[in-house]
Amino acid sequence: MATKPNDPSFRHATPDAASGASTQSLPTPSVAIENLIKVFPAQLGQPRKVGLDGVSLTVYPGETFGLLGPNGAGKTTLQKIVLGLMRATSGSVQVLGAKPDQTDVRERVGYLPENPYFYTYLTGREFLHFCGGLFKIPKPLLEKRVKELLERLSMTHAADTQLRKYSKGMLQRIGVAQALVNDPELVFLDEPMSGLDPVGRKQLRDLILSLKAEGKTLFFNTHILSDVELICDRIGILCNGKLVSYGSVQELTREESLEDLFVRVVEPSQK
Amino acid sequence: MSKILGLALNTFRETIRDRILYAILVFALLMIASTLFLGSLTIGQDLKILLDVGLAAIEVFGVAIAIFVGTSLLHKELDKRTVFVVLTKPVSRWKFLVGKFLGLSATLGILLALMGSAFLALVFWKTGSLHALLVGALGMIGMQLGVLVAVSLFFSTFTSPVLSMILTFCLYLIGHNSENLHVLAQKAGPATRMMADVLYYALPNLSTFDVKNAVVYGATIAPGQWLWAIAYGGLYTAALLAAAGGIFERREF
Numbered sequence: 001m002a003t004k005p006n007d008p009s010f011r012h013a014t015p016d017a018a019s020g021a022s023t024q025s026l027p028t029p030s031v032a033i034e035n036l037i038k039v040f041p042a043q044l045g046q047p048r049k050v051g052l053d054g055v056s057l058t059v060y061p062g063e064t065f066g067l068l069g070p071n072g073a074g075k076t077t078l079q080k081i082v083l084g085l086m087r088a089t090s091g092s093v094q095v096l097g098a099k100p101d102q103t104d105v106r107e108r109v110g111y112l113p114e115n116p117y118f119y120t121y122l123t124g125r126e127f128l129h130f131c132g133g134l135f136k137i138p139k140p141l142l143e144k145r146v147k148e149l150l151e152r153l154s155m156t157h158a159a160d161t162q163l164r165k166y167s168k169g170m171l172q173r174i175g176v177a178q179a180l181v182n183d184p185e186l187v188f189l190d191e192p193m194s195g196l197d198p199v200g201r202k203q204l205r206d207l208i209l210s211l212k213a214e215g216k217t218l219f220f221n222t223h224i225l226s227d228v229e230l231i232c233d234r235i236g237i238l239c240n241g242k243l244v245s246y247g248s249v250q251e252l253t254r255e256e257s258l259e260d261l262f263v264r265v266v267e268p269s270q271k
Numbered sequence: 272m273s274k275i276l277g278l279a280l281n282t283f284r285e286t287i288r289d290r291i292l293y294a295i296l297v298f299a300l301l302m303i304a305s306t307l308f309l310g311s312l313t314i315g316q317d318l319k320i321l322l323d324v325g326l327a328a329i330e331v332f333g334v335a336i337a338i339f340v341g342t343s344l345l346h347k348e349l350d351k352r353t354v355f356v357v358l359t360k361p362v363s364r365w366k367f368l369v370g371k372f373l374g375l376s377a378t379l380g381i382l383l384a385l386m387g388s389a390f391l392a393l394v395f396w397k398t399g400s401l402h403a404l405l406v407g408a409l410g411m412i413g414m415q416l417g418v419l420v421a422v423s424l425f426f427s428t429f430t431s432p433v434l435s436m437i438l439t440f441c442l443y444l445i446g447h448n449s450e451n452l453h454v455l456a457q458k459a460g461p462a463t464r465m466m467a468d469v470l471y472y473a474l475p476n477l478s479t480f481d482v483k484n485a486v487v488y489g490a491t492i493a494p495g496q497w498l499w500a501i502a503y504g505g506l507y508t509a510a511l512l513a514a515a516g517g518i519f520e521r522r523e524f
Contacts, residue, residue, distance in 0.1 A: 083359045085524040106361040113359075117351040119281065121288045133277035134360040178356065188359075 028097055030186045030217040031059040031082060036091035038077055038241070051077040053241040054091070059234075061185070064208075064218040066228045066249075069238035070266055075221040076114060078238070079188055082219075083111055096186060107135055110184035114191040114221070116175040120164035124155055124174050127163060131178040142181075149177040153207070169200035176207060187211065189220035193227055205230065225258050237262060239269045274362055275370045282374020286340055292382070299332035299386050307393065321397060322405075322487045325390045330412050330483075333383055334443060337375075337416045341423025342435035344371050354524060365516035368428075372420055372512060379416050383409060404486050407497065411480040414504035418475050419443060421511035428518040446477030479503050 038051040052074045059065040067075050080086040082093055084100035098105035118127055125146060132142040150156045153173040158166065166174065172192065179187055192208070193201050201224075208231055212218060222228060228235055229249060235258075237245040244265040245252065252261055286292065306324045310317030348354040357367060387409040395401050422442055426435035449471055456467035479500045485492050 080524065085355060085358060087523060103361045103363050106359060109359070111355070111359040113352060113355040115352075116356070117353055118356065119285065119353055121285055122281075126284075130277060130281050131356065131360065134274055134357065134362050136361075182360075 027061050029058045029094070030061050030063070030096055031057075031065075031219060032092075032094040033057050033078075033082070034092045036078070036081065036093060037089045038074070038081060038086070039089045050241050052081070052088075055238070055241070055243045056091075057236050057243060057246060059217060059219055061217050062215050063233045064212050064231055065220070066232035066235040067219070067221045067238060068223060068225070068228060068235055068262065069221075070223065073238040074241040075238055076190055077241075079111075079190055079219070079221060083109070083188060107182060108185050110179035110182060110187040112172075112175045112179040112187075112189045112192055114194065116171060118163050118171065118174065118178075121162060123160045123162055124150065124166070124170075124177075125159040127174060128177055128181055132181040135182040137182060145181060145183065149180060153177050154203075168195050169197065172196060172200065172204065176204065180211075184216070186217045186219070189218065191221055191223075193222060193224050201227070225262060229253070229258050237265055239266045242269075244269070275366050275373065278357070278362070278367060278370025279373035279377065282344065282371050283377045284374075286344075286375055286378040287381070289340070292336065292340070292378070295332055295336055296382060296385065299328060299382075300389050302328040302332070303386065303389050303393065307397075310397075318394075318397060319487050321393060323483065325393065326408055326412070326483050326486065329383065329386045329390060329409070330415070332386065333379060333412055333416045334419060336382060337379060337419040338423055338436055338439050338443070340378075341375055341420045342427055342432050342439060344375060345424065345427040346432040346435075349524070358524070364519045364522075365512075368424060368516050368519055369512060372424055372508075375420050376417055379420065380413065383413050383416065402486075404482070404492070407492070408482045408486045411482050411500060414500060415477055415480040417508050418446075418477065418480075418504055418511075421508040421515070422475065425511045425515040425518075428515045428522065442475060443477065446475040447481065448478075449474050449476045450478055475507055476503070 034056050036052050036055040040049040040051055042048040055074075055078060057065075067078065069075050077086065081088050082095055082100055084103075084106075087101075093100050096105050096108055119130070122130060128146045128149065129142065132146060137145070150159050153176060155170065155173055155177065158170060163171065163174065172195070176189075176192070179189070189208070192204055196204060205227055208218060208220075212231070218231075220231075232249050234248045235246070235252065236243050245261065249258070252258070256264070303325050306321045306328070307317075309324060310320040313320055348357075354367075358364065387406075390409075391401060391405060394405060419439060423435060423439045426438045430438065452467045452471040452474075456464045456471060459467060482492055484490070
């Protein structure tokens with residue numbers, strides 16, 4: 001049975017909690033969101049819209065958390081608030097123990113936006129150097145890291161090609177590289193698999209799994225359920241701005257498949 | 272500081288690799304060269320025509336680039352969502368704006384240097400000498416372009432690119448006639464005088480940077496006037512960027 005968002009126990013459900021471990025040893029959360037509300041004010045010809053409606057969730061260090069939901073559910077809005085691109089109407093958000101508008105905390109965070117558009121006049125190498133230059137990374141280390149990332153993402157051959165000549169898959173890979181250029185401990189990925197062919201998806205999935213193995217905390221938005229089951233430790237399902245399901249993948253899929261769960265919790269609110 | 276320079280270098284790369292810029296530059300160089308032909312149509316006034324039209328051409332093309340490119344810089348970042356990549360890094364928003372300003376200013380500086388070199392070469396070819404006042408006049412055009420880039424960025428933080436363009440162009444026109452507001456203030460009633468005075472001090476007084484007449488007619492400019500123009504340009508630009516930063520800080524993406 002899926003954990004319900006109004007069940008008090010679910011808010012602190014961690015991988016350990018599912019196995020009955022004590023909650024006293026909980027580490028400081030990488031992401032802590034409490035009763036987050038985002039209301040978009042009415043605009044000419046459009047009524048006010050509730051983007052997020054009392055969302056509370058916690059992501060712990062080393063976890064891979066997947067935020068699922070249909071299009072327009074509020075996934076990107078939530079990530080934008082967590083990353084300081086948008087402000088919450090009310091509620092609290094902490095990222096690595098700091099408020100999202102504190103720029104210093106972003107030294108330890110990576111982000112891949114949805115359908116990334118980058119500076120097309122730059123080459124892949126120039127772009128990574130530009131992104132890396134925005135962090136406090138010594139030049140020789142940045143040089144080394146760019147080289148390693150290009151190799152790791154099989155992009156060395158295209159490093160000196162302008163981004164305008166990149167395919168969708170190559171752009172996605174260079175996008176992942178820029179998200180990792182600061183060797184972040186927390187990585188946000190917004191729909192990382194969208195628009196990729198099966199080979200590209202497999203490569204990216206393997207990369208995410210290797211990041212997970214390195215102990216990085218991953219928070220990604222997606223609506224591709226098969227990837228979620230393979231990658232995520234815990235998930236939350238957003239629908240119309242509300243967190244309608246939240247818990248460990250193992251726990252939530254004990255009695256039904258993830259697809260059945262998703263349809264069951266999302267379908268009623270879409271009618 | 273290195274972050275601002277990185278952002279400035281990126282904007283410089285973006286603008287300097289824009290092919291439209293080169294088309295405008297070619298037109299500007301042709302216009303400067305055409306002053307030789309225009310000068311030959313007059314009797315004894317050819318140097319004045321060369322100085323007057325040459326400097327005016329440099330200013331007009333510089334202003335066109337400052338307004339067109341300046342007002343589209345932020346919009347492109349928002350439209351292509353590249354701003355997401357930068358603002359989720361440890362970069363404050365005002366640094367992002369200052370980087371944009373410096374990057375475009377560097378591009379304009381290079382274009383101004385190219386157009387100015389062509390102009391100075393023509394003057395030297397025609398007269399066999401060069402007056403320092405000419406370099407000063409080019410510097411004043413540069414100061415004016417800096418103010419206009421800041422105006423363009425300021426409007427871009429809260430309006431559409433087309434509206435930013437129109438507003439910046441209007442401010443350019445008003446800025447060259449703001450002395451009239453001062454004159455109007457002296458002649459009007461108290462309420463109008465106060466409004467005219469507020470506008471006079473709030474709007475950019477671009478005539479401060481206009482030394483074309485002095486150059487053409489060989490007048491001298493006191494050192495204090497140069498210093499005032501530089502201080503005014505610097506302070507006005509800084510104030511505009513601070514206001515733009517304040518607005519941009521509140522913006523949601």
